[in-house]
Amino acid sequence: MTIAGVLVLLVNDHLLKQSWPGPVTGKLSDVAGLVVAPALVALLFWRRADLAATVLTGVLFTAVKTTETGAELASQAWTLVAGPSRVLADPTDLLALPALALAWWVRRRTLGHPGSARRRIIVTMPLAVLAVAATSGPIPPPSATAVEVSPSGRITVHTDRMLDLVSEDGGRTWTERTGEDKGRPAQSAQCVPWQPARCYRLVQGRMAVEQSDDTGVTWHTSWEPSADDLKRLSRQYRPDGLRSRSLAVREQPNGQHVVVVADGMAGITVRDASGTWRQIGWPGTEAAEVGVEPEQNVAIFLAACMLFAGAGAGMRQFTLAYTGSALAACSGLLLLVRSEVLPPYPEVVLGVPVVLIGAALLLAGVTVCLVLAIAGKARPASAAIGALAAPLVYGAVYLPFTGWARGTPDSYTLALALAVLLTGLVVLASAAAIRRDARRATSGYFAGSSTSRPT
Structure with missing residues (x-):
């Protein structure tokens, strides 16, 4: 049950909270955390002390969620464990306290195997710390x-x-x-x-x-x-x-x-x-980093498109099926790399989360493309050109905006123009190299087919 609680924390805090921030995902973190925490607190005792660990967890959770002092101490503790963190006092989070009863019931059921239970907790402890640390965000700057x-x-x-x-x-x-x-x-x-x-x-x-x-x-x-x-x-x-x-x-x-x-x-x-x-x-304080995540997402998307295009250009068979699979994979990636640069899209389509649709499209598209590239005997040179061009496209898009974030160039418009120019040069050079490889393969094919045997 401890492992299940850790997995819930990881999935909720690293995926669900990002896609659907709100009271549901927030309270789910509290419930899963209260299920996991007593088992971790019990490690502080030499002998098994389920009741003491459960009560101590409830007392600490109540102090953190109802007092500013408790929240500040928790923030400092998590800062030592997981870097700059901020824990907020919120009395409504006390609604999750009944989860301690579930934690107590699970611990009591492991009485017959105390040694193995303790080993499982120790093994999962690093993962639990990572999961629980995800519930506390970075400290917001002062104002x-x-x-x-x-x-x-x-x-x-x-x-x-x-x-x-x-x-x-x-x-x-x-x-x-x-x-x-x-x-x-x-x-x-x-x-x-x-x-x-x-x-x-x-x-x-x-x-x-x-x-x-x-x-x-x-x-x-x-x-x-x-x-x-x-x-x-x-x-x-x-x-x-x-x-x-x-x-x-x-x-x-x-x-x-x-x-x-x-x-x-x-x-x-x-x-x-x-x-x-x-x-x-803020004098005497290192300036906050200028984020360029939207532009980085676009760079990732275009690099992936270049990779698929290089392999597809060398296909000898199944070209249409490969193109459809590549489009599906790129569409899935586009749904996953959420970006302010791209048009907004709904969170849910026909009751299915968009992030899950994107992951399914990406996984299925990549798998089918790999199978078709092997079965279709894609030319190695074209695939290699696409693989080489993909990181170049990524750098061509991303580096000008990284420079803009540091002040060189000073103009965002100039950074955008540089990104478009460099990306265009990489694409044109890659297309010329792929075309040359295709001509060479075609000329070799016709040269080989023109031979005849004397009669």
Whole structure:
């Protein structure tokens, strides 16, 4: 039963949660976890102690799900085990507690074979840790929520956690300190104290700051990220967490001023004394990775198509059947590589999950293609060209977007143009090589058939 619970956790957290996130898959993880956990906790005792392990599991689960302290301790524990993790307190998860009765019943049934049961638990423990660790996601980034300037000139940026970022030199350098749990000022507009005609205000719902030089009569954009910068930020953080939430103006000794903006998950933006705006993010912290999963999915799909096409071009028999099987395999792969670049599709078709349809099509298509390629005596050279071109196509699509994620090229449009150009070159070169191989095979065939015996 422990092994079955581990398998349920693995399937639910690595597949079902990704396809159908919601309360059903969430509670299923809790139920399966409570079935597995008592057997693992029992390993902490020298002798078999089913009752103590079951009760301890229930107490710990209740503490984690009903208190912020318990959830925070659980988050730190799972971070040590499985990397950065976040466990959330949710009292509704206590509905899964009756699963402990099932765990108790299963453990009692193994009383006749305590040694073998213990060995099975030890063997499955690494798998169980992997499965349970999947229930806790990565820690979401903090969010800069408010900015304030003290009379001494200290700039403090508050976050939604017990963390403040403090600058004593007008926003040039920043240090972290433990925040205080108090009401945070979150002003959205402020004028320069000794220059009342110059004012700044946030743009509602966006990462942008407007400026007025006539005491608020007219406004123009003073700062906003470029379209490409905003696209990168949306790949690093949740798009709904990218908006300017507070600003403050700090007086400089030379009569100039500094503006500091709290930009939610994007961190901090500073206008220095020279008037230059810089989006500095989270000082002292490594920037979140810019995700290019949609483009990577497209690269995988096109590479697979190239692989099938290379083998298919060398088929001597069963060409039509091979083409249909290859299309089925590519269609299945297309359903599996979910991508924002591709048009959306429904989660369920005729009551069957789309992910299962995709897996079945891919498996069946690949199997039939392999059989037909062997039976149809596909030319080895064409298959080899397709196998070589597949990773080249993958790199041609994926590498330009990887460079864009790092800032080179700066334009997403340019990265897209490079990907199209490089992919086209690989496809044309592969097609020319396959055509040359086909001509050579054909000429060899006719040369061999033209021989005759003297009569």
